Amino acid sequence: MTPSAASRADHVHPPKVEVFDVDAGTNTDPKGFVRQVDAFRTEPFGLYMARPTPGHPRLAYFRSWLLPSLGLRVGRWSWHPGHEESFDYYLDVVNISRIGNVWRTKDLYLDLLVTAGSGVRVLDIDELLTALGSGLVEADEAERALTVTHRTVDGISRNGYDLDKWLTEHGIALSWNP
8 A cells, every 4th residue: 555545544434424304303413413403395306404503613504405316415505704615516425315204324425516607526536435445335335426426527517517407407406495
């Protein structure tokens, strides 16, 4: 193992798992903290969640959609003053499962930053490959993550970097109001 690969392996983390319990009105974050949710909304294509981010130094509020058919979690963040970022949407590539009104995501490391009208950027390919090499994800999960990422980047870019336009092709219309 090369020194750079060894240092990446030292920093690899297991896939982040998150739980969304609609009936309880809670979101259990990857660190196990149970957070109260301001709003859940279930649609045929997915689950919407809106909640504050108490104690976070940069984020004030978080809204997201779980989209099982696409293998994505689409997020929009509200920032504390002075911590704003230049992207519009943060997409996590995830496995999504559901039992009744309890939804669960398993993060597959890859993230996409979408800036409306100008671009999409893929993050954390090195984390996925390190996790694969460390046995934290199976080869089929890594392949799925790369396939979802490729399909998403291709679709968004073909639609002029308009996420909503691409989602419309899949019969999905997102609303961000609680």
